[in-house]
Amino acid sequence: MRRHELTGSEWELLAPLIPSAGRGRPRAEDRRVVNGMVYKIRTGVSWRDLPERYGPWKSVYTRFRRYAIDGVFTQALQQIQAQADAAGDIDWLVQIDSTIVRAHQHSAATGRKGGSIGDEPDDHALGRSRGGLTTKIHLACDGRGRPLAILLTPGQRHDGVCAQPLLERIRVPRTGQGRPRCRPNHMIADKAYSSRGFRVYLRRRGIGHTIPEKNDQKQHRRNRGRRGGRPAGFDLEIYRRRNTVERCFNQLKGFRGIATRYEKTATSYEAAVTLASLLLWARSV
Template identity: 50%
Template sequence: MGSGSDLTNAQWERLEPLLPVSNGRCGRWRDHRQVVNGLLFRMRTGVQRRDLPERYGPWTTVHERHRRWSADGTWEMLLRRIQAEADAAGEIDWDVSVDSTSVRAHHHAAGARHAPSPPQRGLRPDGQNRSGPGGTDPTGCGGGTGGEALGRSRGGVTTKIHLSADRRCRVLSLVITSGQCADCTQFEPVMDNIRVPRLACGRPRPKPNSISADKGYSNRRTRRYLSRRGIRHVIQEKADQTANRVRLARARGRPPGFDKDRYKKRNTVGRAINKLKAFRAVATRFDKRGHVYLGIVTAAALVIWLRS
Protein backbone atom coordinates (compact mmCIF):
# COMPACT_ATOMS: atom_id res chain seq x y z
CA MET A 1 0.00 0.00 0.00
CA GLY A 2 1.22 3.47 -0.84
CA SER A 3 0.63 6.72 0.97
CA GLY A 4 -0.63 10.16 0.08
CA SER A 5 2.92 11.33 -0.52
CA ASP A 6 3.77 8.72 -3.17
CA LEU A 7 4.05 9.73 -6.81
CA THR A 8 1.22 8.67 -9.06
CA ASN A 9 1.87 6.61 -12.18
CA ALA A 10 1.46 9.68 -14.39
CA GLN A 11 3.91 11.71 -12.30
CA TRP A 12 6.41 8.87 -12.26
CA GLU A 13 6.23 8.52 -16.05
CA ARG A 14 7.32 12.17 -16.36
CA LEU A 15 10.13 11.83 -13.83
CA GLU A 16 11.57 8.38 -14.60
CA PRO A 17 13.26 9.20 -17.96
CA LEU A 18 15.12 12.09 -16.32
CA LEU A 19 16.67 10.10 -13.46
CA PRO A 20 20.35 9.07 -13.62
CA VAL A 21 21.04 5.46 -14.57
CA SER A 22 24.58 5.03 -13.28
CA ASN A 23 25.48 5.65 -9.65
CA GLY A 24 28.85 7.04 -10.71
CA ARG A 25 30.83 4.26 -9.05
CA CYS A 26 30.53 0.70 -10.27
CA GLY A 27 26.95 -0.08 -11.15
CA ARG A 28 23.39 1.06 -11.72
CA TRP A 29 20.91 2.65 -9.36
CA ARG A 30 18.09 0.39 -8.24
CA ASP A 31 14.52 0.99 -7.10
CA HIS A 32 14.44 4.69 -7.88
CA ARG A 33 10.68 4.89 -7.34
CA GLN A 34 10.83 3.19 -3.95
CA VAL A 35 13.62 5.49 -2.77
CA VAL A 36 12.01 8.69 -4.08
CA ASN A 37 8.68 7.79 -2.47
CA GLY A 38 10.52 7.09 0.78
CA LEU A 39 12.06 10.54 0.69
CA LEU A 40 8.69 12.13 -0.08
CA PHE A 41 7.14 10.30 2.90
CA ARG A 42 9.80 11.73 5.19
CA MET A 43 9.40 15.21 3.69
CA ARG A 44 5.63 15.15 4.19
CA THR A 45 5.58 13.71 7.71
CA GLY A 46 8.90 14.91 9.12
CA VAL A 47 9.64 11.53 10.73
CA GLN A 48 13.17 10.53 11.62
CA ARG A 49 14.96 8.62 8.92
CA ARG A 50 15.14 5.47 11.02
CA ASP A 51 11.33 5.45 11.34
CA LEU A 52 10.64 5.14 7.61
CA PRO A 53 8.15 2.32 6.87
CA GLU A 54 9.69 -0.90 5.61
CA ARG A 55 7.92 -0.62 2.25
CA TYR A 56 10.43 2.10 1.28
CA GLY A 57 13.44 -0.13 1.85
CA PRO A 58 16.46 0.58 4.09
CA TRP A 59 16.43 4.10 5.52
CA THR A 60 20.16 4.33 4.88
CA THR A 61 19.57 3.92 1.13
CA VAL A 62 16.99 6.72 1.10
CA HIS A 63 19.24 9.05 3.07
CA GLU A 64 22.41 8.30 1.12
CA ARG A 65 20.78 8.75 -2.26
CA HIS A 66 19.20 12.02 -1.23
CA ARG A 67 22.50 13.24 0.22
CA ARG A 68 24.38 12.41 -3.00
CA TRP A 69 21.73 13.93 -5.25
CA SER A 70 21.77 17.10 -3.13
CA ALA A 71 25.55 17.36 -3.41
CA ASP A 72 25.92 16.64 -7.14
CA GLY A 73 23.00 18.80 -8.32
CA THR A 74 20.65 16.00 -9.42
CA TRP A 75 17.61 17.54 -7.72
CA GLU A 76 18.34 20.89 -9.37
CA MET A 77 18.74 19.21 -12.76
CA LEU A 78 15.39 17.44 -12.39
CA LEU A 79 13.65 20.68 -11.45
CA ARG A 80 15.19 22.43 -14.45
CA ARG A 81 14.05 19.73 -16.85
CA ILE A 82 10.47 19.76 -15.57
CA GLN A 83 10.45 23.57 -15.85
CA ALA A 84 11.76 23.27 -19.41
CA GLU A 85 8.92 20.91 -20.35
CA ALA A 86 6.35 23.31 -18.88
CA ASP A 87 7.89 26.28 -20.70
CA ALA A 88 7.91 24.41 -24.01
CA ALA A 89 4.19 23.72 -23.52
CA GLY A 90 3.53 27.40 -22.75
CA GLU A 91 2.45 26.63 -19.19
CA ILE A 92 4.67 29.15 -17.36
CA ASP A 93 3.26 32.59 -16.62
CA TRP A 94 6.31 34.87 -16.61
CA ASP A 95 4.80 37.52 -14.33
CA VAL A 96 7.01 36.54 -11.40
CA SER A 97 6.85 37.42 -7.69
CA VAL A 98 9.72 37.35 -5.20
CA ASP A 99 9.66 36.90 -1.43
CA SER A 100 11.26 34.98 1.44
CA THR A 101 10.24 32.93 4.46
CA SER A 102 11.97 31.94 7.70
CA VAL A 103 12.22 28.34 8.83
CA ARG A 104 12.87 27.32 12.43
CA ALA A 105 15.78 24.92 12.81
CA HIS A 106 15.25 21.86 15.01
CA HIS A 107 17.97 21.23 17.55
CA HIS A 108 18.95 18.18 15.48
CA ALA A 109 20.14 20.63 12.79
CA ALA A 110 22.90 21.95 15.04
CA GLY A 111 26.36 20.47 15.45
CA ALA A 112 27.63 20.19 11.88
CA ARG A 113 31.38 20.55 11.52
CA HIS A 114 32.45 23.96 10.32
CA ALA A 115 33.25 23.02 6.74
CA PRO A 116 31.97 24.59 3.49
CA SER A 117 29.04 22.88 1.82
CA PRO A 118 29.65 21.08 -1.49
CA PRO A 119 29.12 23.32 -4.53
CA GLN A 120 25.65 23.32 -6.03
CA ARG A 121 25.85 22.03 -9.58
CA GLY A 122 23.29 21.56 -12.31
CA LEU A 123 23.35 20.51 -15.93
CA ARG A 124 22.95 22.89 -18.80
CA PRO A 125 21.13 21.72 -21.94
CA ASP A 126 24.53 21.54 -23.67
CA GLY A 127 25.82 19.18 -21.00
CA GLN A 128 28.12 21.64 -19.21
CA ASN A 129 28.03 22.11 -15.46
CA ARG A 130 26.64 25.34 -14.11
CA SER A 131 25.02 26.60 -10.96
CA GLY A 132 21.63 25.05 -10.23
CA PRO A 133 18.34 26.81 -9.47
CA GLY A 134 19.26 27.09 -5.82
CA GLY A 135 22.26 27.73 -3.65
CA THR A 136 23.46 28.12 -0.09
CA ASP A 137 24.93 31.23 1.42
CA PRO A 138 28.59 30.43 2.22
CA THR A 139 29.10 33.64 4.20
CA GLY A 140 26.09 33.16 6.43
CA CYS A 141 25.01 36.75 5.61
CA GLY A 142 27.18 38.11 8.37
CA GLY A 143 26.66 35.48 11.04
CA GLY A 144 26.00 32.00 9.68
CA THR A 145 27.23 28.74 11.15
CA GLY A 146 30.11 27.41 9.11
CA GLY A 147 28.39 28.09 5.79
CA GLU A 148 25.44 25.85 6.67
CA ALA A 149 22.82 28.63 6.32
CA LEU A 150 22.00 28.71 10.04
CA GLY A 151 21.76 31.94 11.98
CA ARG A 152 20.00 33.68 14.84
CA SER A 153 17.00 35.91 14.29
CA ARG A 154 13.89 36.81 16.27
CA GLY A 155 12.64 33.26 15.83
CA GLY A 156 15.79 31.73 17.31
CA VAL A 157 18.09 29.57 15.18
CA THR A 158 16.60 29.84 11.70
CA THR A 159 17.19 29.43 7.99
CA LYS A 160 15.65 31.71 5.40
CA ILE A 161 14.37 30.58 2.00
CA HIS A 162 14.44 33.25 -0.72
CA LEU A 163 12.46 32.33 -3.83
CA SER A 164 10.69 33.45 -6.96
CA ALA A 165 7.43 31.94 -8.19
CA ASP A 166 5.27 32.14 -11.29
CA ARG A 167 1.56 32.95 -11.35
CA ARG A 168 0.68 29.28 -10.77
CA CYS A 169 2.49 29.27 -7.41
CA ARG A 170 5.45 27.19 -8.60
CA VAL A 171 9.05 27.88 -7.64
CA LEU A 172 11.32 29.15 -10.42
CA SER A 173 14.45 29.71 -8.31
CA LEU A 174 15.47 29.63 -4.68
CA VAL A 175 18.38 30.44 -2.39
CA ILE A 176 18.80 29.57 1.29
CA THR A 177 20.68 31.74 3.78
CA SER A 178 20.95 32.16 7.52
CA GLY A 179 17.81 33.49 9.18
CA GLN A 180 19.04 37.03 9.90
CA CYS A 181 19.86 37.73 6.25
CA ALA A 182 17.94 40.70 4.80
CA ASP A 183 15.64 40.01 1.87
CA CYS A 184 17.06 42.73 -0.37
CA THR A 185 20.60 41.30 -0.23
CA GLN A 186 19.45 38.09 -1.95
CA PHE A 187 17.24 39.62 -4.65
CA GLU A 188 19.92 39.49 -7.34
CA PRO A 189 21.01 35.89 -6.57
CA VAL A 190 17.36 34.78 -6.76
CA MET A 191 16.90 36.58 -10.07
CA ASP A 192 20.18 35.27 -11.48
CA ASN A 193 19.07 31.70 -10.68
CA ILE A 194 16.01 31.99 -12.94
CA ARG A 195 17.30 30.04 -15.94
CA VAL A 196 14.75 27.76 -17.60
CA PRO A 197 16.41 25.62 -20.32
CA ARG A 198 15.06 25.16 -23.84
CA LEU A 199 14.15 21.62 -24.81
CA ALA A 200 15.27 21.93 -28.42
CA CYS A 201 18.05 24.48 -28.70
CA GLY A 202 19.01 27.93 -27.55
CA ARG A 203 20.07 29.50 -24.32
CA PRO A 204 18.04 29.12 -21.09
CA ARG A 205 15.48 31.85 -20.48
CA PRO A 206 16.72 34.08 -17.63
CA LYS A 207 14.34 37.02 -17.91
CA PRO A 208 10.72 37.20 -16.69
CA ASN A 209 8.19 39.61 -18.16
CA SER A 210 7.70 41.45 -14.87
CA ILE A 211 8.59 41.28 -11.18
CA SER A 212 6.53 42.16 -8.12
CA ALA A 213 7.87 42.36 -4.57
CA ASP A 214 7.03 43.97 -1.24
CA LYS A 215 8.68 47.04 0.27
CA GLY A 216 11.48 44.93 1.74
CA TYR A 217 13.02 45.00 -1.75
CA SER A 218 12.54 48.73 -2.27
CA ASN A 219 15.98 50.27 -2.80
CA ARG A 220 17.97 51.94 -5.55
CA ARG A 221 20.17 48.95 -6.24
CA THR A 222 17.21 46.63 -6.89
CA ARG A 223 15.46 49.12 -9.16
CA ARG A 224 18.64 49.85 -11.09
CA TYR A 225 19.29 46.13 -11.50
CA LEU A 226 15.81 45.59 -12.96
CA SER A 227 16.05 48.68 -15.18
CA ARG A 228 19.42 47.54 -16.51
CA ARG A 229 17.91 44.18 -17.50
CA GLY A 230 14.79 45.81 -18.94
CA ILE A 231 12.37 44.07 -16.55
CA ARG A 232 9.14 45.81 -15.59
CA HIS A 233 8.59 45.80 -11.84
CA VAL A 234 6.04 46.62 -9.17
CA ILE A 235 7.74 47.21 -5.81
CA GLN A 236 6.00 49.13 -3.07
CA GLU A 237 7.98 52.14 -1.88
CA LYS A 238 8.81 52.50 1.81
CA ALA A 239 7.23 55.38 3.72
CA ASP A 240 10.56 57.01 4.61
CA GLN A 241 11.69 56.77 0.99
CA THR A 242 8.47 58.46 -0.13
CA ALA A 243 8.88 61.24 2.43
CA ASN A 244 12.51 61.79 1.46
CA ARG A 245 11.65 61.90 -2.22
CA VAL A 246 8.90 64.47 -1.61
CA ARG A 247 11.27 66.56 0.51
CA LEU A 248 13.90 66.51 -2.23
CA ALA A 249 11.49 66.45 -5.15
CA ARG A 250 13.65 68.38 -7.60
CA ALA A 251 16.74 66.28 -7.01
CA ARG A 252 15.04 62.89 -6.74
CA GLY A 253 12.78 63.11 -9.79
CA ARG A 254 9.42 61.50 -10.26
CA PRO A 255 8.19 58.55 -8.16
CA PRO A 256 8.55 54.97 -9.45
CA GLY A 257 5.51 53.55 -11.19
CA PHE A 258 3.20 51.41 -9.09
CA ASP A 259 0.39 49.24 -10.47
CA LYS A 260 -2.00 48.40 -7.60
CA ASP A 261 -3.83 45.69 -9.54
CA ARG A 262 -0.57 43.96 -10.47
CA TYR A 263 0.68 44.25 -6.89
CA LYS A 264 -2.43 42.49 -5.57
CA LYS A 265 -1.40 39.41 -7.54
CA ARG A 266 1.83 39.15 -5.52
CA ASN A 267 0.00 36.70 -3.24
CA THR A 268 1.07 33.94 -5.63
CA VAL A 269 4.53 33.79 -4.03
CA GLY A 270 2.93 33.57 -0.59
CA ARG A 271 0.82 30.66 -1.76
CA ALA A 272 3.93 29.02 -3.23
CA ILE A 273 5.56 29.30 0.20
CA ASN A 274 2.49 27.70 1.78
CA LYS A 275 2.76 24.79 -0.63
CA LEU A 276 6.43 24.32 0.23
CA LYS A 277 5.75 24.45 3.97
CA ALA A 278 3.03 21.81 3.63
CA PHE A 279 6.05 19.49 3.69
CA ARG A 280 7.02 19.26 7.35
CA ALA A 281 10.67 18.65 6.58
CA VAL A 282 10.66 22.03 4.79
CA ALA A 283 8.64 23.92 7.42
CA THR A 284 11.11 22.76 10.10
CA ARG A 285 14.75 22.20 9.26
CA PHE A 286 16.04 18.87 10.59
CA ASP A 287 19.17 18.59 8.41
CA LYS A 288 22.58 19.68 9.62
CA ARG A 289 24.09 20.40 6.23
CA GLY A 290 22.88 23.37 4.25
CA HIS A 291 23.17 21.62 0.87
CA VAL A 292 21.12 18.64 2.17
CA TYR A 293 18.33 20.94 3.37
CA LEU A 294 18.48 22.79 0.05
CA GLY A 295 17.96 19.40 -1.62
CA ILE A 296 14.84 18.88 0.52
CA VAL A 297 13.40 22.25 -0.53
CA THR A 298 14.29 21.64 -4.19
CA ALA A 299 12.70 18.18 -4.13
CA ALA A 300 9.53 19.70 -2.62
CA ALA A 301 9.46 22.32 -5.40
CA LEU A 302 9.89 19.52 -7.95
CA VAL A 303 6.91 17.61 -6.55
CA ILE A 304 4.77 20.76 -6.70
CA TRP A 305 5.65 21.13 -10.40
CA LEU A 306 4.81 17.48 -11.04
CA ARG A 307 1.42 17.83 -9.31
CA SER A 308 0.47 21.14 -10.95
Protein backbone atom coordinates in the same frame (compact mmCIF):
# COMPACT_ATOMS: atom_id res chain seq x y z
CA MET B 1 0.18 3.76 -3.89
CA ARG B 2 0.26 4.64 -0.18
CA ARG B 3 -0.19 7.96 1.57
CA HIS B 4 2.71 10.42 0.96
CA GLU B 5 3.94 8.51 -2.09
CA LEU B 6 4.15 9.37 -5.78
CA THR B 7 1.15 8.70 -7.98
CA GLY B 8 1.56 6.75 -11.20
CA SER B 9 1.40 9.90 -13.35
CA GLU B 10 3.91 11.72 -11.14
CA TRP B 11 6.35 8.82 -11.36
CA GLU B 12 5.98 8.61 -15.15
CA LEU B 13 6.99 12.26 -15.29
CA LEU B 14 9.90 11.98 -12.84
CA ALA B 15 11.30 8.57 -13.83
CA PRO B 16 13.18 9.82 -16.96
CA LEU B 17 14.78 12.57 -14.86
CA ILE B 18 16.36 10.17 -12.35
CA PRO B 19 20.00 9.24 -13.23
CA SER B 20 20.38 5.69 -14.44
CA ALA B 21 22.45 3.19 -12.49
CA GLY B 22 26.06 2.67 -13.49
CA ARG B 23 27.99 -0.55 -13.49
CA GLY B 24 28.14 -2.79 -10.48
CA ARG B 25 25.64 -4.70 -8.44
CA PRO B 26 21.94 -3.84 -8.99
CA ARG B 27 20.76 -1.02 -6.80
CA ALA B 28 17.45 -0.67 -4.99
CA GLU B 29 14.39 0.10 -7.08
CA ASP B 30 14.35 3.79 -7.98
CA ARG B 31 10.65 4.37 -7.33
CA ARG B 32 10.82 2.80 -3.87
CA VAL B 33 13.85 4.88 -2.90
CA VAL B 34 12.38 8.14 -4.23
CA ASN B 35 9.12 7.37 -2.41
CA GLY B 36 11.19 7.06 0.76
CA MET B 37 12.64 10.53 0.17
CA VAL B 38 9.18 11.96 -0.46
CA TYR B 39 7.81 10.28 2.68
CA LYS B 40 10.68 11.75 4.69
CA ILE B 41 10.13 15.36 3.65
CA ARG B 42 6.34 14.94 3.81
CA THR B 43 6.31 13.73 7.40
CA GLY B 44 9.57 15.14 8.79
CA VAL B 45 10.55 11.82 10.41
CA SER B 46 14.15 10.93 11.12
CA TRP B 47 15.95 8.99 8.40
CA ARG B 48 16.29 6.08 10.82
CA ASP B 49 12.52 6.00 11.30
CA LEU B 50 11.63 5.42 7.64
CA PRO B 51 9.16 2.52 7.23
CA GLU B 52 10.72 -0.78 6.21
CA ARG B 53 8.79 -0.83 2.94
CA TYR B 54 11.32 1.68 1.53
CA GLY B 55 14.25 -0.61 2.22
CA PRO B 56 17.28 0.14 4.43
CA TRP B 57 17.12 3.74 5.59
CA LYS B 58 20.82 4.20 5.00
CA SER B 59 20.38 3.34 1.31
CA VAL B 60 17.65 5.96 0.94
CA TYR B 61 19.72 8.56 2.81
CA THR B 62 22.89 7.79 0.83
CA ARG B 63 21.02 8.18 -2.47
CA PHE B 64 19.39 11.41 -1.30
CA ARG B 65 22.71 12.84 -0.16
CA ARG B 66 24.36 11.90 -3.47
CA TYR B 67 21.54 13.53 -5.43
CA ALA B 68 21.80 16.64 -3.24
CA ILE B 69 25.54 17.05 -3.83
CA ASP B 70 25.28 16.33 -7.57
CA GLY B 71 22.33 18.73 -8.02
CA VAL B 72 20.10 16.02 -9.47
CA PHE B 73 16.87 17.54 -8.17
CA THR B 74 17.84 20.99 -9.46
CA GLN B 75 18.54 19.58 -12.93
CA ALA B 76 15.25 17.65 -12.90
CA LEU B 77 13.37 20.80 -11.87
CA GLN B 78 14.95 22.75 -14.73
CA GLN B 79 13.97 20.04 -17.21
CA ILE B 80 10.33 20.16 -16.12
CA GLN B 81 10.41 23.96 -16.33
CA ALA B 82 11.90 23.74 -19.83
CA GLN B 83 9.09 21.44 -20.97
CA ALA B 84 6.47 23.77 -19.49
CA ASP B 85 8.08 26.83 -21.09
CA ALA B 86 8.18 25.13 -24.49
CA ALA B 87 4.45 24.46 -24.15
CA GLY B 88 3.82 28.10 -23.15
CA ASP B 89 2.72 26.96 -19.69
CA ILE B 90 4.86 29.38 -17.63
CA ASP B 91 3.38 32.72 -16.60
CA TRP B 92 6.39 35.05 -16.54
CA LEU B 93 4.75 37.49 -14.12
CA VAL B 94 7.28 36.52 -11.44
CA GLN B 95 6.88 37.20 -7.72
CA ILE B 96 9.67 37.08 -5.13
CA ASP B 97 9.50 36.89 -1.36
CA SER B 98 11.00 35.01 1.59
CA THR B 99 9.86 33.00 4.58
CA ILE B 100 11.45 32.08 7.89
CA VAL B 101 11.85 28.42 8.88
CA ARG B 102 12.63 27.35 12.43
CA ALA B 103 15.63 25.04 12.67
CA HIS B 104 15.27 21.99 14.89
CA GLN B 105 17.99 21.53 17.49
CA HIS B 106 19.29 18.47 15.61
CA SER B 107 19.98 20.57 12.50
CA ALA B 108 22.38 22.79 14.44
CA ALA B 109 24.64 19.88 15.45
CA THR B 110 26.73 19.87 12.28
CA GLY B 111 29.80 18.68 14.16
CA ARG B 112 32.12 20.29 11.62
CA LYS B 113 35.24 22.19 12.47
CA GLY B 114 37.35 24.17 10.07
CA GLY B 115 34.72 25.46 7.66
CA SER B 116 32.63 23.95 4.92
CA ILE B 117 33.09 21.22 2.35
CA GLY B 118 32.57 21.85 -1.36
CA ASP B 119 29.71 24.24 -2.04
CA GLU B 120 28.39 24.05 1.52
CA PRO B 121 28.40 27.55 3.13
CA ASP B 122 30.38 28.02 6.34
CA ASP B 123 27.25 28.95 8.29
CA HIS B 124 25.16 26.10 6.78
CA ALA B 125 22.46 28.76 6.11
CA LEU B 126 21.72 28.87 9.85
CA GLY B 127 21.41 32.14 11.73
CA ARG B 128 19.88 33.66 14.82
CA SER B 129 16.85 35.90 14.51
CA ARG B 130 14.04 36.75 16.90
CA GLY B 131 12.75 33.20 16.56
CA GLY B 132 16.05 31.59 17.54
CA LEU B 133 17.96 29.39 15.09
CA THR B 134 16.37 29.91 11.70
CA THR B 135 16.88 29.56 7.97
CA LYS B 136 15.31 31.87 5.40
CA ILE B 137 13.98 30.54 2.10
CA HIS B 138 14.04 33.15 -0.68
CA LEU B 139 11.70 32.15 -3.49
CA ALA B 140 10.85 33.30 -7.00
CA CYS B 141 7.68 31.76 -8.44
CA ASP B 142 5.78 32.15 -11.69
CA GLY B 143 2.28 33.59 -12.03
CA ARG B 144 0.75 30.17 -11.33
CA GLY B 145 2.54 29.80 -7.99
CA ARG B 146 5.24 27.31 -9.00
CA PRO B 147 8.85 27.76 -7.85
CA LEU B 148 11.34 29.03 -10.42
CA ALA B 149 14.36 29.66 -8.17
CA ILE B 150 15.33 29.04 -4.54
CA LEU B 151 18.01 30.63 -2.36
CA LEU B 152 18.81 29.73 1.27
CA THR B 153 20.36 32.15 3.74
CA PRO B 154 20.60 32.52 7.52
CA GLY B 155 17.36 33.75 9.05
CA GLN B 156 18.60 37.26 9.85
CA ARG B 157 19.61 38.08 6.26
CA HIS B 158 17.67 41.01 4.77
CA ASP B 159 15.46 40.31 1.77
CA GLY B 160 16.77 43.22 -0.28
CA VAL B 161 20.35 41.93 -0.14
CA CYS B 162 19.29 38.60 -1.65
CA ALA B 163 16.97 39.92 -4.38
CA GLN B 164 19.58 40.13 -7.14
CA PRO B 165 21.22 36.72 -6.45
CA LEU B 166 17.74 35.16 -6.34
CA LEU B 167 16.71 36.53 -9.73
CA GLU B 168 20.01 35.41 -11.22
CA ARG B 169 19.14 31.84 -10.21
CA ILE B 170 16.17 31.81 -12.59
CA ARG B 171 17.44 29.69 -15.45
CA VAL B 172 14.91 27.83 -17.60
CA PRO B 173 16.66 25.89 -20.39
CA ARG B 174 15.32 25.74 -23.93
CA THR B 175 14.19 22.39 -25.31
CA GLY B 176 15.91 23.24 -28.59
CA GLN B 177 18.71 25.66 -29.40
CA GLY B 178 19.13 28.95 -27.62
CA ARG B 179 20.19 30.32 -24.28
CA PRO B 180 18.23 29.53 -21.12
CA ARG B 181 15.55 32.07 -20.26
CA CYS B 182 16.61 34.12 -17.25
CA ARG B 183 14.54 37.30 -17.50
CA PRO B 184 10.90 37.64 -16.38
CA ASN B 185 8.42 39.79 -18.25
CA HIS B 186 7.44 41.54 -15.04
CA MET B 187 8.30 41.19 -11.35
CA ILE B 188 6.26 41.84 -8.21
CA ALA B 189 7.75 42.30 -4.74
CA ASP B 190 6.84 43.95 -1.44
CA LYS B 191 8.39 46.98 0.29
CA ALA B 192 11.36 44.99 1.58
CA TYR B 193 12.77 45.09 -1.98
CA SER B 194 12.19 48.81 -2.48
CA SER B 195 15.70 50.16 -2.93
CA ARG B 196 17.09 52.45 -5.58
CA GLY B 197 19.93 50.05 -6.37
CA PHE B 198 17.57 47.14 -7.01
CA ARG B 199 15.28 49.25 -9.20
CA VAL B 200 18.29 50.36 -11.25
CA TYR B 201 19.34 46.71 -11.62
CA LEU B 202 15.86 45.76 -12.89
CA ARG B 203 15.81 48.63 -15.39
CA ARG B 204 19.22 47.66 -16.75
CA ARG B 205 17.95 44.14 -17.39
CA GLY B 206 14.76 45.45 -18.94
CA ILE B 207 12.51 43.86 -16.29
CA GLY B 208 9.28 45.71 -15.55
CA HIS B 209 8.49 45.75 -11.84
CA THR B 210 5.76 46.61 -9.36
CA ILE B 211 7.25 47.39 -5.95
CA PRO B 212 5.59 49.76 -3.45
CA GLU B 213 7.76 52.60 -2.20
CA LYS B 214 8.53 52.94 1.50
CA ASN B 215 7.18 56.02 3.30
CA ASP B 216 10.63 57.28 4.30
CA GLN B 217 11.80 56.95 0.68
CA LYS B 218 8.81 58.99 -0.49
CA GLN B 219 9.55 61.70 2.07
CA HIS B 220 13.25 61.76 1.19
CA ARG B 221 12.40 62.16 -2.49
CA ARG B 222 10.00 65.03 -1.72
CA ASN B 223 12.59 66.76 0.46
CA ARG B 224 15.04 66.78 -2.44
CA GLY B 225 12.55 68.54 -4.70
CA ARG B 226 13.42 68.33 -8.39
CA ARG B 227 16.60 66.45 -7.62
CA GLY B 228 14.55 63.68 -6.01
CA GLY B 229 13.32 62.40 -9.36
CA ARG B 230 9.92 61.08 -10.33
CA PRO B 231 7.89 58.67 -8.19
CA ALA B 232 8.37 54.98 -8.91
CA GLY B 233 5.59 53.54 -11.07
CA PHE B 234 3.10 51.39 -9.18
CA ASP B 235 0.12 49.43 -10.50
CA LEU B 236 -2.24 48.35 -7.72
CA GLU B 237 -4.08 45.84 -9.91
CA ILE B 238 -0.86 44.01 -10.72
CA TYR B 239 0.30 44.17 -7.10
CA ARG B 240 -2.84 42.37 -5.95
CA ARG B 241 -1.47 39.22 -7.57
CA ARG B 242 1.42 39.12 -5.06
CA ASN B 243 -0.58 36.67 -2.94
CA THR B 244 0.50 33.97 -5.42
CA VAL B 245 3.95 33.68 -3.83
CA GLU B 246 2.36 33.42 -0.37
CA ARG B 247 0.22 30.53 -1.58
CA CYS B 248 3.32 28.89 -3.01
CA PHE B 249 5.00 29.09 0.41
CA ASN B 250 1.85 27.62 1.94
CA GLN B 251 2.08 24.59 -0.36
CA LEU B 252 5.79 24.10 0.32
CA LYS B 253 5.25 24.26 4.07
CA GLY B 254 2.63 21.56 3.73
CA PHE B 255 5.73 19.34 3.76
CA ARG B 256 6.63 18.99 7.44
CA GLY B 257 10.27 18.46 6.54
CA ILE B 258 10.25 21.89 4.89
CA ALA B 259 8.18 23.78 7.49
CA THR B 260 10.81 22.83 10.10
CA ARG B 261 14.41 22.34 9.15
CA TYR B 262 15.81 19.01 10.36
CA GLU B 263 18.69 18.70 7.87
CA LYS B 264 22.12 19.54 9.20
CA THR B 265 23.58 20.91 5.96
CA ALA B 266 22.25 23.62 3.68
CA THR B 267 22.93 21.34 0.69
CA SER B 268 20.55 18.67 1.98
CA TYR B 269 17.87 21.13 3.05
CA GLU B 270 17.96 22.92 -0.31
CA ALA B 271 17.66 19.53 -2.02
CA ALA B 272 14.58 18.81 0.11
CA VAL B 273 13.01 22.15 -0.85
CA THR B 274 13.85 21.49 -4.51
CA LEU B 275 12.28 18.02 -4.36
CA ALA B 276 9.11 19.54 -2.87
CA SER B 277 9.12 22.14 -5.66
CA LEU B 278 9.53 19.34 -8.18
CA LEU B 279 6.38 17.68 -6.84
CA LEU B 280 4.44 20.95 -7.10
CA TRP B 281 5.42 21.19 -10.77
CA ALA B 282 4.60 17.51 -11.39
CA ARG B 283 1.05 18.09 -10.16
CA SER B 284 0.47 21.10 -12.37
CA VAL B 285 1.77 19.97 -15.78
